[in-house]
Amino acid sequence: MKIVVCIKQVPDTNEVKLDPVTGTLIRDGVPSIINPDDKAGLEAALEIKEATGAEVTVITMGPPQADAVLREAMAMGADNAYLITDRAFGGADTLATSTTLAAAIKTMEYDMIITGRQAIDGDTAQVGPQISEHLDIPNVSYAEDIKVEGNTVIVKRQFEDRHHVVKVQMPCLITALGEMNKPRYMTPGGIFDAYRSKEVKIITRADLTVADEEIGLKGSPTKVAQSFPKSVKPAGTKVVLDAKDSADYIIEKLQEKFII
């Protein structure tokens, strides 16, 4: 069994500070990390590897410095890594990104593709599902649990007020939630292997069968009208009451806010 995990290098938003004058994000000197949802997806793939002997390949599209997240993934236990990098891919929106990633994945063997639900620097949640469309394979999003059963996958899928349990035929694409698991640490020896005995293979424009107008800035129909930092939710109030008083308390609060 072969699993391809798509990961993205993102700035660690816990470390990003706001410029007090302009109100914009200061990204200089901010460490880069594997996007948390993607890291959970990688952990899920590595757990399947341990259980079934699957081969795990990680891919990322990005500038040459994205090499670091691929090495980190290998230091956690991924078998192979591909960096999809070329100036021609620059300026891509989600559509051009998914087109490029899908074109790269077409050059590989796969039974399952795992992506994160969304990236913490863009929050679109579009790339994973779009890849499945390009490849014409089923997609299960918002996965909280993944189990392999023969040539199918049982996915526990988060929904607003419930869970869906979906059985899907491989090959398929699954988008993973960060809450799904606690990703493992790298190992010291894994880090040394990732740099000294393993290789990050490079995929460039020339390696892909895709039209020029479908990639990079040209292939990006999205026009950003406005962007804004995520609003921070206040901590909220915690009350400890018995069941009846809790219900009364909730009703009272909802009435106060004219919700009911």
Place this chain on the structure above:
Amino acid sequence: MDFTLSKEHEMARTLFRDFAQKEVKPFAQEVDETEQFPTETTEKMKKLGFMGIPIPKEYGGQGCDTLTYAMCIEELSKVCGTTGVIVSAHTSLCAEPLKKFGTPEQKEKFLVPIANGTKLGAFGLTEPGAGTDASGQQTKAVLDGDEYIINGSKIFITNGKEADVYIVFAMTDKSKGTKGISAFIIEKGTPGFTFGTKEKKMGIRGSSTYELIFTDCRIPKSNLLGQEGKGFGIAMQTLDGGRIGIAAQALGLAAGALETTIAYVKERKQFGRSIAKFQNTQFELADMATKVEAARLLVYKAAVAKDTQKIFSVEAAMAKLFAAEVAMEVTTKAVQLHGGYGYTREYDVERMMRDAKITEIYEGTSEVQKMVISANIL
């Protein structure tokens, strides 16, 4: 000369820092307060390969180098001196002599489980009458057929009761002085091997420091490490490496106290402004940061020397001497900059200052390091 760390060393440091902050720091105060060995944290470190960092993969280790190992001890000790010395004693004092002096059979039987974290290691040299003068060993080993019979006791043994495998030194021929000392591998559970007093210590209080007692303890002849009579050399060479681990622990304690103090002085307000605005604070921190960096350079240099030079005794001695003194000085200044709060157990610097003191004493006192260094330059 290039002082830049390689990408793998940078990534390893990120791993160790991440682990220390998330898995070690939250329990450091409790470990100190309760004097409990941090079993759960140690189990996590065993699974992640932290217990065999500089040991080759063929012996169950991680196949990294001594610099990576030193960085691990440094990052752990930044938040918990106890955790730093658990890894240091296990690796430098048990895994390393097995790697260097063990037969292929001994490596297979003892080094592999030590390096892959299945078993914990310890080292027993010190006796009530043989501290700095390690040649005054009273513990005896007498060959009886295919077995050695060990009698005597060892004190102040790190990982004492928690370990599974011990490197123990004993006299096989008292008439030959240091040339009559031999090294042995002794397993926990061997009849005649028991534990005595648990030490109540000023610092590194979670570390399990015990007396080992051997009463007609019979071990197989095959557990002799190296040749008979070569034990003193094995002990001294092992301690050369051990000093790099302790130097890294001292460096971590100093660096941790510095980081904690930098955060504190920005928050603490007196006379209407943060105390970081006062020149006294700034100058003290500048001195502390400079000394920490100088200690780091000596420790890293010694770590690299261990992997590239046949003899690295002076490098290791200088690193330990300087880093230990910096640890004591920086942690003391950190307490001073914290004022009255720094003297309370609410604040980490109080523990760090207590932890730092031992680095000037164990695995060769500062005075012993000066003897090693001066013997080389005179």
